[in-house]
Amino acid sequence: MPVLTGKELRIVGFLCNWCSYGGADTAGIGRFNQPTDLRIIKVPCSGRIDPLFVVKALMNGADGVLVSGCHPRDCHYAEGNFYARRRLEIMHNFLPIIGYEPERFEYTWVSASEGQRWQQVVTSFTEQIHKLGPAPKILGPEASDTLSLMQAAL
Amino acid sequence: MGNPRSESNKGDQVKFQEELKDNIRKALPELDVVIGWCGSFDPLHATPHFMRREEDIDKLEISPLSVHNLATYLPGLRGKKVGIVVKGCDSRSVVELLQENLINREDITIFGFPCTGVVDQSKIKKALGGHTGNIEFCDMSESVIVIKSEDKAYTLPMAEMLADKCSSCRYPDAVISDYFAGEKIGNKGEEDADYAAVETFENLSVPERFGYWLKEFDRCIRCYACRNACPLCVCRDHCAAESRDPHWLSQENNVRDKLMFQVIHAYHLAGRCTECGECQRACPVDIPVLMFKQKMNKEIRDTFQYEAGVDPEATPPLLSFKMKEENITEKVW
């Protein structure tokens, strides 16, 4: 049941197995209302996220990407999220040069017990993406496939 | 902007070149090869020059045409005793390779010289009306390039023909060297790198930026000259671009994968790229691929106050962390 009115957008979520996936589960068990735009991919650790996943997702049609891991100092593998934080922060700030709003990608920390926080994160991120609208899409193999439509839209 | 250059004249250039040749002559007997530059197919081009015998040294030429970053060859020559002539910027690639243990310091002999900048062939081409196919003559001094092409003579101001990286250069002298020929110009690493072009581009609207790259990458032929010319693309024959598993990119000729590859390249260089500009120079269809790397460096500088290719002992920022990051402000939900 979409909390937000209007058309669903595509948001990809990469969640670590130990904290955030549990957090999302907790939110589900607690029957907290959440928007349904998010598609979750479980990964072992936020340190497993190659920041290029974010770009790949956007280029293949996602409108937003959310990464969530254990809180700093709580990483199951001790320091995976510390490395992740540096990498993801850099990618977040890099996005504008390609032509994506940096707000299309956020990373955060949600523990397995924080069902409420998870609901808060998903709802707020989904709202943020809806505010931005659909991400720029690549519509065909040649640039003209996309550019002609972009020009028409402008 | 602009690098206050020593007012040396052409005579000095000849002098340090002779000194450099002497240095190489001294070292060559202990080395398998020394890499420098020599003349190429026309007077406006140079080419990498592999010196194995004493007589090869005579052909060595240092000039604003010595554009190639020869550090690219070093990892492939690992195990051999190699001498390398470096511009200031090239030496930073050597530092990176040392930092990453991709070359052994004791196998490498570094020959430095005071670099006053190298040309950007595209700028010369533009100044000559889009054609440099019939260069008959070319001579250079500190201040001008004199070119004769199709019976017409051109006198071009050197400052305008220099590569962008040279007009804002902060490391004209090799940051690491075993021999240094000529007078050092003086490095100014403490000065801020110049990212004005990146900032200007970032002020464009989202569709403008996105559309710009689609248009530019449309003509990419996926020859990967950008990658192969890059001294820090060290995966060589095992690049993600051609891997089927993981399958990052398809072999279809589509602009998405071309753009994606450039993001991969830039990200794999995060905290490693020294902005030598070889990627862009090597591109046979003149795609401005350097900007992604400059942007990455700008973010690395702003977030971690780090610059690659200066200290062989430094730890690159993405291989380390702090419990509390001073310059990362996490989103509050």
Place this chain on the structure above:
Amino acid sequence: MDPVKYLKSADLMSWLEELARENKVFAPRYEGDAVIFAPFDPKQEISIKHAATMPPKKTVFPQSEKLVDFTYSKDPENLSRILIEAKEILPKGTTVVFGSRPCDVRGFTMFDRVYLAEKTTDVYYKARRENTSFITLACEKPETTCFCHWVDSSPSDASGSDVLATPIEDGYVLEPFSEKGQKLLTSSLLENGERWILEVKDVHENAAGFLANAPDLSQAPQKLLDVFDNMEFWENAAAKCLSCGACTYLCPSCYCFNITDETTGMKGTRFRSWDNCMSAQFTMEASGHNPRPTKAHRLKNRVGHKFSYYPAIHDGVISCCGCGRCIKSCPVGIDIREIVQEAINHEPAIGKE
């Protein structure tokens, strides 16, 4: 053949517009600082003063093309069984290329011997080749890197082309060289050009006059085989090579390709795409064995293929059109002319093979 035609420079764009009504027309234009063959757009200027950065190879041999589309589906009779349908995707439509250079199009004549071979005709190539016409511009002045005269060609060679256009004052003289070419020369914008024939000859001779004497390459096939096992020779030749694909992808006569499958969900496509013999993956076998493990081996194959192996099985024709793009666009200035000449002049050391 039909009479020679003349087109006023001022009418060029209108003529191309006319041609674009029934064909897809490609003409060279600036994209960034490079000159690329792009679909003709009357609103954009074309750039034909000099040879383009890239030859129009892609018009007949696209950078990637679909060979087969396939779909997976469940067998309705037996749901545990997956059915696969594979469908060939043949190219359609006619194309006219304007502003190609003699060397660019002559490259296709080297494709033809391979792709149109009697028993192994390549249907995709054939469809495109037959439906693509080339209006080639004779060169007025060769560049430093040009060496078409080394390889039995000239700045006004029409082989492979359908129309040869020679620039003369205020216009172009258009000579048809094929039936396809004749059909292109029916526009009312064109006038009879017979009276310019002498001028045309002058332009051609003048251009040829710029080219110095060509070395004799008749020994190249054997000499290259003679140095085959001399790895020192090849390691020196390839020392500065970066193993990138600029030379092969910009070469009008390089025709090697890769075939790969790309899938999304239940659908996929088998693509053919340009491949690059300078890359280690080109001959890498699944076992890990690579018959051409170093860049020296690979450069040897590239030069050998063009100047020795191809001529050996194709009536002595050298598979290089002398356009010089591999020299001009090589990021490190490798000069194939030097390598071939060094091989020809190489004297085997005594007592050594």
Place this chain on the structure above:
Amino acid sequence: MKDKNHYLPEMATINEVIQETHNIMTFRVTFNDPQVMENFTFQPGQVGQLSSFGTGEATFVINSPPTRKDYLQFSVMRTGEVTSKLHSLSEGDQIGVRAPLGNFFPYEDMKGKDIVFIGGGIGMAPLRPLMLYMLDNRKDYGKITLLYGARSPVDMAFNYELQSWLEREDLETHLTIDAKYEGWQHTVGLIPNVLLDIAPSSENCVAVTCGPPIMIKFTLQALEKLGFKDEQIVTTLEKRMKCGVGICGRCNIGSSYVCMDGPVFTAAQLKELPNEL
């Protein structure tokens, strides 16, 4: 007449899968179109490209004898992307086949001669169709000897027919493994050494061999010692291939294309080619 599309595979169904060894599987396939199946002919030694759509194609020898009309057999060793995918297939699955490609063993020229087959590991697969063809036309050939070696008994393919080969009186079969193995009742030793022990006469004889490069190298030396001339030695090569019709440009050795002029070469022909295996 419409030209044949050489790149369009013919759809086929896997009828039988045989797990030969831990990394070799044999597939028996039939074309879906009965007309195609009926008209299909090939010669021993010719190859085919198997397609797993979505993964790609790889080249394998058709190792059923041409005298078998009801199926085509391919033995696949798992090494790369395509072979791994093929190994995941089972009976009833669909694959694409482009065949026959390449040249074949000169079995006509071999008539009236003694034949020695020397196969190492998966290298037995290309020899199998020729040997079975000769056994089917037994009177045309002289003495037939088979030397088949593998690393160990568990690496030996075609286990199910080895016994019948051993029992045949018109075929002299030698099996060997590289190192001692409990329960192994046949020869132990490297193929080239065993070959020297068997010492087949080179008189009016042709040796046909296939196997890994290192085995081939020493086997050729052993054959030379036994008096075999280059013209009497036939082998079949493997290269990375894509098109299979001499166009795509990667399987060449000088001006010969393994996919068209090969895969079968005599040692004499190989010596004429540039040294680039």
